[in-house]
Amino acid sequence: MSTLEIRGLQVSVNTDAGAVEILKGVDLTIKSGETHAIMGPNGSGKSTLAYSIAGHPKYSITGGTVTLDGVDLLEMTVDERAKAGLFLAMQYPVEVPGVSVSNFLRTAVTALRGEAPKLRTWTGEVKDAMEALKMDPAFATRNVNEGFSGGEKKRHEIMQLELLKPKIAILDETDSGLDVDALRIVSEGVVRAKEANNLGVLLITHYTRILRYIKPDFVHVFANGKIVEEGGAELAEKLEANGYAEYVGS
Amino acid sequence: MSLLTTNYLSPTGREEAWRFTPLKRLGGLHDGTAKVGERESLSLKSGASGVSFERISRDLAPSPTETDDVVMQRVREGAHNVATLTIAANTEVAEAITLSRSAHGLDSAEFSRVRIELGAHARATVIMENTGDAFLAEDVEFALAPGSNLTFVSLQEWNTGSTHLAKHHAIVDRDATFKSITVTVGGSLVRLLPSVEFIGQGASCELLGVYFATEGQFFEHRMFVDHKVPNAKSRVNYKGALAGQGAHTVWIGDVFIRAAAEGTDTYELNRNLLLSDGARADSVPNLEIETGEIVGAGHASTTGRFDDEQLFYLMSRGIELADARRLVVRGFFNEIVTEIGDAVIQDRLMDRIDNELAKAGS
Ligand SMILES: Nc1ncnc2c1ncn2[C@@H]1O[C@H](COP(=O)(O)OP(=O)(O)OP(=O)(O)O)[C@@H](O)[C@H]1O
Ligand SMILES: [Mg+2]
Numbered sequence: 001m002s003t004l005e006i007r008g009l010q011v012s013v014n015t016d017a018g019a020v021e022i023l024k025g026v027d028l029t030i031k032s033g034e035t036h037a038i039m040g041p042n043g044s045g046k047s048t049l050a051y052s053i054a055g056h057p058k059y060s061i062t063g064g065t066v067t068l069d070g071v072d073l074l075e076m077t078v079d080e081r082a083k084a085g086l087f088l089a090m091q092y093p094v095e096v097p098g099v100s101v102s103n104f105l106r107t108a109v110t111a112l113r114g115e116a117p118k119l120r121t122w123t124g125e126v127k128d129a130m131e132a133l134k135m136d137p138a139f140a141t142r143n144v145n146e147g148f149s150g151g152e153k154k155r156h157e158i159m160q161l162e163l164l165k166p167k168i169a170i171l172d173e174t175d176s177g178l179d180v181d182a183l184r185i186v187s188e189g190v191v192r193a194k195e196a197n198n199l200g201v202l203l204i205t206h207y208t209r210i211l212r213y214i215k216p217d218f219v220h221v222f223a224n225g226k227i228v229e230e231g232g233a234e235l236a237e238k239l240e241a242n243g244y245a246e247y248v249g250s
Numbered sequence: 251m252s253l254l255t256t257n258y259l260s261p262t263g264r265e266e267a268w269r270f271t272p273l274k275r276l277g278g279l280h281d282g283t284a285k286v287g288e289r290e291s292l293s294l295k296s297g298a299s300g301v302s303f304e305r306i307s308r309d310l311a312p313s314p315t316e317t318d319d320v321v322m323q324r325v326r327e328g329a330h331n332v333a334t335l336t337i338a339a340n341t342e343v344a345e346a347i348t349l350s351r352s353a354h355g356l357d358s359a360e361f362s363r364v365r366i367e368l369g370a371h372a373r374a375t376v377i378m379e380n381t382g383d384a385f386l387a388e389d390v391e392f393a394l395a396p397g398s399n400l401t402f403v404s405l406q407e408w409n410t411g412s413t414h415l416a417k418h419h420a421i422v423d424r425d426a427t428f429k430s431i432t433v434t435v436g437g438s439l440v441r442l443l444p445s446v447e448f449i450g451q452g453a454s455c456e457l458l459g460v461y462f463a464t465e466g467q468f469f470e471h472r473m474f475v476d477h478k479v480p481n482a483k484s485r486v487n488y489k490g491a492l493a494g495q496g497a498h499t500v501w502i503g504d505v506f507i508r509a510a511a512e513g514t515d516t517y518e519l520n521r522n523l524l525l526s527d528g529a530r531a532d533s534v535p536n537l538e539i540e541t542g543e544i545v546g547a548g549h550a551s552t553t554g555r556f557d558d559e560q561l562f563y564l565m566s567r568g569i570e571l572a573d574a575r576r577l578v579v580r581g582f583f584n585e586i587v588t589e590i591g592d593a594v595i596q597d598r599l600m601d602r603i604d605n606e607l608a609k610a611g612s
Contacts, residue, residue: 054566055562055565055566056562057558058558077570078565079566079567079568079570079571079574081566082565082567082568083568087566090563090566094560094562096560096563096577097582098582098583098584098585099577099578099580099581099584107564107569107573108564108567108569111567111569111570111573112567112568143581144563160567164567
């Protein structure tokens, strides 16, 4: 049983014109097995929240705390946070030229497990994970995200989620850019990871469609750098119908 | 000892061709004050049938293409023999032919002339391994007869303290293909002048290179591709990394498309990765075009630091900073190193790159 606890999180981004405050006090608690959806207008700070928890160097934490099972995540380097059990599926996965997917995955799993996996069982694991996400085996020899289509990048993120077995996963718009079939395939991957590892999920999305596959226990409305309303799955339907007008503006 | 009699105009450092080179560190190779020994250190390590290697008196060897490089002029006056590797016409050599130079000392300079000749439709890979202590000025000429195909790998893995100046000039005839992969990772000062001269239509070249300079090392790669006939194709791609105080690399890519060279297709690229402060990468692509009737001509040059987004992505999967940097640097060089096509050499180079990176610290 794990708990990710975010308290009063304030974050600013460093720009040429100085620091700009983006997150203005975020409170959120995610436990193993729970699914929390965050919905909110463009630019409200959802990705900033995701990146800040994962430790992206672009953001400065100006207040608040983030802990995983009581341990301060904000003091940790990015890789230490991953080793503590955190995973971020990115809105825009990064291309890494010259580094093959299989080399990348092997290096990652070795780092996370503290020892190199047995070659034979690992090859099988990767093959199964790729098959489950209907990815061509040829992706293993391609360079990380290089030339992948938008949807292929998202499948690759969820394949990593299944292979790396984190405790808490943040999925930043994993559903954006997926066709109808891919959305189902990717969602099933998330559900499998939840069932297999009692994963806690923070799912950032603009659409209710993915929530039909991955049922949220809680829905949070995010606007102007903080959570402005919380509810159950029904809140998502209401947002889809009415938009964010009542939350934005000042 | 050779007696050098000609009065050459020694470079002062103001000449375009010498403006980046630290002349003081050439040990007198540029102004004739270097003591020159009688060594001939190049040997054939592995040959094959249809392949001959012999030292030919320079009076009997074909005369080399004119050069305005003073050091090469001195080499031609000083070297009595031309080490000549010949691959007979229509010979396909499956295994790589290896030439090696090793540990020949720093007391006196070696002036060396080399000629690599491929007969019509011959096909071979030649690897030139350079290790040990070098004080060397080297003039290499390649003659590729019509339809021949040469892959030339030159490995500069010299010890610290070494100085190596070389010209690699390829004369490429009709439908012949010259591919070179130049690796410079060792030595104190290395200055290489790879050049290609197309003399027949349908000829092509691919000049690839990697270099990694650390503290105090100076590596210069100065290309010249001369499109003097129609329908030839050239590709240049050099990648370099630098780390440490005083690491300095220079890449110059001169491509000349003459009026007669209609249908030319050329592209050159140089990318540099600066891994620390105090290092400097100069990169100057230069395209001179005398005809508009071409297929394509372009160039690009970038010099940058580690990409934060790449490191973040890798680290977010649990990979430590040092390992993430290693993956990114290996990935950066991978595209060119794999072109060598020899697993032993490739692994050795990648290990060396890892070590250089580790030494450079984070
Ligand atoms: N370098 C920067 N300079 C200025 N503003 C920035 C910078 N980086 C981010 N921001 C701003 O921070 C705000 C929050 O961005 P963020 O990416 O977190 O939004 P989001 O909620 O994920 O939006 P979307 O739904 O479009 O993905 C935006 O207004 C964005 O313009
Ligand atoms: Mg976003």
